[in-house]
Structures are given as structure tokens and as C-alpha cells.
Amino acid sequence: MNLISILESNYISSCLLMKHIIFSLVISLVSCVQLFSQDTLRIDISNKWFYTDANGVKHVAGDGKIKNTFHLSIDFDDYKEGIVGVTIPKGTSFFVNSKIISIPTSDDGVYNFPVSKEMKMISVYHPIGIEKIQSELMLPNIKSQQKIESVKIREADIYENFLMTSLLLLLFLYSYNKTRSSELFSNHFKFFRAISIRTIGEAMFKIRILEKSNLMLLFTHSLGMSLVLISVINKGALLNHLLNWFKFETYLESVLLWLLLGILIWGVLLLKSALVSVFTMIFKLNAFRRVHFYSYLRITIFIYAVGLLLFIYFTYQLPEINPSSIVINVGLILMFFRIVIVFVKLLNVEKFRFLYLFSYICATEILPYVYMAKTMY
Numbered sequence: 001m002n003l004i005s006i007l008e009s010n011y012i013s014s015c016l017l018m019k020h021i022i023f024s025l026v027i028s029l030v031s032c033v034q035l036f037s038q039d040t041l042r043i044d045i046s047n048k049w050f051y052t053d054a055n056g057v058k059h060v061a062g063d064g065k066i067k068n069t070f071h072l073s074i075d076f077d078d079y080k081e082g083i084v085g086v087t088i089p090k091g092t093s094f095f096v097n098s099k100i101i102s103i104p105t106s107d108d109g110v111y112n113f114p115v116s117k118e119m120k121m122i123s124v125y126h127p128i129g130i131e132k133i134q135s136e137l138m139l140p141n142i143k144s145q146q147k148i149e150s151v152k153i154r155e156a157d158i159y160e161n162f163l164m165t166s167l168l169l170l171l172f173l174y175s176y177n178k179t180r181s182s183e184l185f186s187n188h189f190k191f192f193r194a195i196s197i198r199t200i201g202e203a204m205f206k207i208r209i210l211e212k213s214n215l216m217l218l219f220t221h222s223l224g225m226s227l228v229l230i231s232v233i234n235k236g237a238l239l240n241h242l243l244n245w246f247k248f249e250t251y252l253e254s255v256l257l258w259l260l261l262g263i264l265i266w267g268v269l270l271l272k273s274a275l276v277s278v279f280t281m282i283f284k285l286n287a288f289r290r291v292h293f294y295s296y297l298r299i300t301i302f303i304y305a306v307g308l309l310l311f312i313y314f315t316y317q318l319p320e321i322n323p324s325s326i327v328i329n330v331g332l333i334l335m336f337f338r339i340v341i342v343f344v345k346l347l348n349v350e351k352f353r354f355l356y357l358f359s360y361i362c363a364t365e366i367l368p369y370v371y372m373a374k375t376m377y
Contacts, residue, residue, distance in 0.1 A: 007305060014220065021092050021377070029243070034074070041138070041139040042136050042137070042138050042139075043136060043137045043139070044135070044136050045072070045084070045135050045136060046061070046062060046132075046134055046135045046136075047060055047061070047136045048061065048072055048073070048132055048135070049061035049062075049070045049071065049072050049133045049135060050071055050072075051065075051067040051069060051070050051071070052071070055322065055325050057322060057325060060129075061132070061133045062131075062132045062133065065089070065130035065131075066120035066130065066131045067128050067129060067130060068125055068126060068127065068128075068130070069123060069124070069125045070123065070124050070130060071121055071122070071123045072084065072121065072122045072123075072135070072216075073120070073121055074119045074120055074122060076115065076116075076119070077118050079115040079137060080115060080117075081115070081139065081140065082114075082115050082135075082137050082138060082139045082140075083112050083113065083114050083115065083137070083138040083140075084112070084113040084115060084122060084135065084137055084138075085110060085111070085112050085113075085135060085136045085137075086110070086111045086112075086113070086122075086124065086125070086133065086134070086135045087110050087111075087133070087134035087135070088111070088124055088130055088133055088134075089126055089128075089130065091126060091127070091128075092111075092124050092125065092126045092130070093124070093125040094111070094113075094123070094124055094125075095121075095124070095125065096119055096121070096122055097118070097119065097120050097121055098111070098123065103332055105310055105351060112138075112373050121190070121311075133165065137256055139346070143353075156250050158248070158250070158254060159231075159234075159254070159315070160315060161251055161252060162248075162254040162255065162258070163227075163231070163311070163312070163315060164371070165255060166223070166226075166227050166255070166258055167312070169223070170220065170223060170224055170227070173220040173223065174220055175216045177213070177216060177220055180213060180216070181213040183203070184207065184213055184214060184217065185217065187203055187204040188204075188217060188221075188297070188298065188301060189298075189301065190204070190298070191298075191302060193298070194295065194298035194299050194302065194341075197341075197344045197345055197347075197348050198348065204294050204298075205290045205291050205294055206290075207290075207294075209270075209273050209290070209293060217264070218266060218270070218297075219263075219266045221297070221300075221301055221304070222262045222263070222265040222266035222269060223258070223259070223262035224301075224304050224305070224308060225262075225266075225300075225304045226258050226259075226261040226262035227258060227266050227308060228304050228307040228311065228327070229261065229265075230254075230257060230258060230261060231311045231324070231327075232307070232324045232328060233324075233328055236246065241349060268341060269297070272293065273293050274294070275364065276288075276289055276292050276293050276364060277289050277294075279360060279363055279364050280292070283356070283359075283360045285346075285350075285352070285360060287349055287350055288346055288349060288350075288360075289311075291345060291349055292345075292346060292364070294343060295341065295342050295345050296338065296342055296365075299334075299338040299341060299342075300338070302334075303331055303334045303335060303338065306330060306331075306334065307327045307330070307331055310323050310327050310330070311323055311327065314326075332373055334370075335369055336369070336373070338365075339361065339365045339366060339369060342351075342361070342365060343357065343358070343361050343365075346360075346361070
């Protein structure tokens with residue numbers, strides 16, 4: 001009896017011990033699962049997907065329009081070691097870096113893309129169309145309490161701060177140029193002289209292009225043109241093949257890009273002056289050199305000023321509207337009239353055959369204009 005009692009007692013003790021061990025294991029497993037879930041950060045990136053319209057303008061997915069194709073740009077520094085989860089209809093085709101890939105069919109419509117260093121863009125295509133994309137970025141080993149600022153592509157107010165800074169610097173430079181050479185400054189901004197077909201008695205056409213004060217003023221104009229060009233491409237997400245060169249992630253990058261592009265445009269204006277000189281020599285139209293260049297420059301100044309005013313207005317008054325397409329269309333129309341005005345001016349400088357002058361204008365103005373229009377569209 002004692003033996004049976006002892007065995008029963010040991011059996012009960014063993015059962016209690018096993019129960020305690022199993023309970024402890026369950027608690028440990030639950031704790032591990034909770035710990036793992038806390039160490040995986042999930043970030044909603046549905047608003048990072050975009051589609052491109054016929055004009056090359058990017059629009060955020062989920063704006064109510066059904067589109068066949070959507071894209072997600074991948075920056076490895078922001079998405080590394082992460083998994084991009086996408087919830088979309090069955091029958092969707094997937095592309096990575098514009099190359100179609102095979103992904104197993106998912107019953108729940110959720111597809112995961114582990115991010116790799118070679119991955120630049122994920123694209124999805126559905127023949128019927130997709131109205132909305134639900135997408136999240138899963139980052140393992142990052143506690144959910146932590147905030148990941150790197151996932152945010154760019155602070156919303158960087159462009160506004162950049163625009164304000166560049167406008168203040170432009171105002172300072174123009175004031176400096178006006179103080180240094182008031183007559184030269186006023187000659188650059190005579191709008192009615194710029195569009196007039198008369199050229200007799202113009203003091204502007206006697207100024208040497210490489211004069212020191214004139215070069216400084218040309219550089220200031222170049223900074224203004226640089227500001228408009230950066231705004232058109234970066235804010236409007238146009239010209240995707242150039243976007244990587246013009247995008248900026250921080251305020252300092254925006255200012256440096258603006259200054260470097262201003263120097264480049266300054267060089268282009270000087271190159272334009274050199275090309276005009278070469279073609280006037282080829283066509284034996286030496287009297288046209290300064291008339292042509294300064295007429296071109298004056299009208300260009302007003303074209304960029306119109307573009308800048310449009311960007312300022314839309315940025316601070318109608319921020320929900322993207323003015324890039326408007327600025328491009330207005331700019332191209334004004335550039336066409338610039339060609340007409342320059343041509344008519346040259347007709348009044350000296351008497352040459354119409355077709356002869358038209359050939360000169362084709363080489364110096366029309367062909368560059370056609371190339372620019374083609375690039376923009």
C-alpha cells in the first residue's frame with residue numbers, strides 16, 4: 001500500500017511538474033511572439049505609389065482614378081532590409097526595374113517584395129485597372145516605438161524654404177547689380193525695347209558681352225533661370241530621365257543644386273553668345289551679333305520672370321495645384337514669339353533676302369527650340 005501511495009504521489013508530482021513546464025513553455029512562446037511583433041515596424045507607404053499621365057506628371061495613387069500601371073520608387077538607404085507588402089487584385093503583373101518577374105499567386109491578394117540593393121523601382125500592371133493600392137513597408141528588428149524619418153521622402157516645406165531663400169538671394173544680387181551699374185541694369189530690363197522692331201540708338205547693343213559688370217548681371221539672370229528649371233522638373237516630377245540629377249532631399253542640397261545649375265546656365269548663355277558670333281561670321285552678318293544676343297537675352301529674362309511669378313503664386317496661394325505643366329506651356333509659347341521678334345528685328349538691321357535670314361534663324365533659334373520642345377514633351 002505504501003508503495004502504491006508513493007507511486008501515486010510521484011505520479012501526481014510528475015504531472016504537476018509537467019504541467020508547470022508546459023505552462024512555462026507556452027508563456028515563453030507567447031512572449032517571444034509578442035517580442036517579435038514589437039520588433040517589426042510596419043509603415044504605411046500607400047501614398048508613395050504613383051502613376052504618370054500623358055504629360056509626364058506624377059500623381060499619387062488612390063486619387064480616385066483607375067489606372068493600369070502604378071510605380072514605387074525604391075531608395076535602398078530608406079528601404080534596406082525591409083519588405084514591401086502590396087495588396088492588389090489577382091491577375092496583376094509585377095515588374096522590378098521595368099523587367100517582368102514571376103510571383104506566386106496569393107489567395108488574399110498580398111504580395112511581398114524583399115528589398116535588394118539592385119532594386120530601383122517596383123511596378124504593377126493590371127489589364128482592367130487598379131483604383132487603390134494598399135501597401136506597407138515592414139522593417140524587422142526595429143521597435144514600433146521608434147520613428148523612422150528616413151522613409152519620408154522629403155519634408156513638405158523644403159521647397160518653400162528653398163524658394164524663399166533663393167528669392168531673397170536673387171533680390172540681393174539684383175540690388176547689388178543695380179547699385180554697381182544702374183544704366184546697364186535698366187538696359188537689361190527695358191521690356192518695350194525688347195519687343196520693339198526698331199534698333200536705332202539702342203545703348204544696349206554697344207555693351208561688350210564679356211564686360212565684367214555685364215557678366216555679373218548675366219550670372220544673376222542664370223540663377224533666376226536655374227530656380228525656374230529646378231522647380232519645373234523637381235516639383236512637377238517631370239523629365240524622369242533627368243529627375244535623379246535635379247532631386248534634392250535636404251535644404252542644403254537644394255541650395256547647392258541651385259548654385260551649380262546657375263553656373264551651368266551661365267556657361268550656356270556665354271556659349272550662346274559664342275555660337276551667335278560664329279554663325280554671324282559664317283553668314284557674313286557681323287552687324288547682327290549684339291543685336292541678336294541682347295534681343296534674345298532680354299526676352300529670355302521676361303520669360304523666366306513670368307515662370308517664376310507663376311511658381312510663387314501657385315506655391316503660396318494654390319499649393320494644391322502643380323504649375324509645372326502650365327509654366328512649360330506658357331514658356332514654350334513665349335519662346336516661339338521670341339524667335340519671331342528676333343527675326344523681325346534682324347530684318348530691320350540690314351536688308352538681306354528673307355530666305356537667307358530665315359536660314360540663319362533656323363540654325364541659331366528654331367532648331368534649338370524644336371529640340372527643347374521635344375525634350376519637354
